[in-house]
Amino acid sequence: MGKIVRIVLAAGLGVSIVLVVLLAGIVLSHPEVDTKPSPGVPTYEDKRGDQELAYLLVKLELRTRAVIGGHYTRPQSAIPRVDFIYKRWIAKNTILPAAVADRIFSEVVPGATGGRAWVKMVVKDPRNPHNRGDSTALELLGTIQGGSATAERSTAEAYYYAEPIKATSACLPCHGDPRGAPDPLFPQYEKDGWRAGDVIGAVVARVAPEM
Numbered sequence: 001m002g003k004i005v006r007i008v009l010a011a012g013l014g015v016s017i018v019l020v021v022l023l024a025g026i027v028l029s030h031p032e033v034d035t036k037p038s039p040g041v042p043t044y045e046d047k048r049g050d051q052e053l054a055y056l057l058v059k060l061e062l063r064t065r066a067v068i069g070g071h072y073t074r075p076q077s078a079i080p081r082v083d084f085i086y087k088r089w090i091a092k093n094t095i096l097p098a099a100v101a102d103r104i105f106s107e108v109v110p111g112a113t114g115g116r117a118w119v120k121m122v123v124k125d126p127r128n129p130h131n132r133g134d135s136t137a138l139e140l141l142g143t144i145q146g147g148s149a150t151a152e153r154s155t156a157e158a159y160y161y162a163e164p165i166k167a168t169s170a171c172l173p174c175h176g177d178p179r180g181a182p183d184p185l186f187p188q189y190e191k192d193g194w195r196a197g198d199v200i201g202a203v204v205a206r207v208a209p210e211m
């Protein structure tokens with residue numbers, strides 16, 4: 001009897017250890033999403049009021065993109081090719097970081113601020129017209145693509161804040177070479193000729209002062 005109890009206890013312990021190791025594996029293998037402030041990048045403590053709102057909006061949009069993207073770029077041992085993963089999981093379900101972020105931010109931010117604020121993913125030739133930058137946003141995109149970790153500007157009308165969007169190899173099936181060829185997954189759009197590591201755009205927030 002005592003022997004059976006011991007065997008059951010030992011088996012239970014064994015199963016628990018295996019479960020803990022598996023859980024730790026899942027937690028540790030989750031892709032890194034950058035939440036740490038980069039060197040030289042201001043934190044919210046440096047900002048107040050409209051500046052703090054613009055900063056928060058940029059962080060939220062970047063983070064939303066990273067969380068959605070992170071789900072689909074997780075290593076999946078049975079399916080080693082990232083483009084294949086994107087095709088099956090993202091295109092098929094039409095869950096794209098940029099498309100989801102746009103649906104949330106382009107509705108909520110202007111709606112909740114009475115049109116006082118917006119945040120968008122500004123690139124030179126946007127697929128989605130919501131992402132078309134005004135002249136100040138395009139200037140900030142230029143600064144960001146010139147190598148700055150952040151860019152900001154106060155005009156007579158509003159405060160602008162921007163941080164970079166970088167391409168990785170996972171973006172290239174849709175946005176890579178050859179530029180101008182149809183995106184194989186979304187043929188209504190053209191490929192952009194982006195390369196992995198390029199700063200291809202900027203998340204830019206604009207906040208006008210309260211009247």
Ligand code: HEC
Nearest residue numbers: 098099102121126127128131166167170171174185186201
């Ligand atoms: C499966 C194809 C696909 C992949 C992979 C993909 N994108 Fe996109 N991307 C799109 C589509 C389609 C849109 C337009 C979404 C919309 O209608 O708002 C888009 C829009 C964007 C935009 C918004 C600017 C614009 O043109 O409107 C950015 C920025 C962007 N993608 C960056 C990336 C980055 C960075 C990656 C890799 C981390 C990536 N994309 C991966 C298909 C893709």
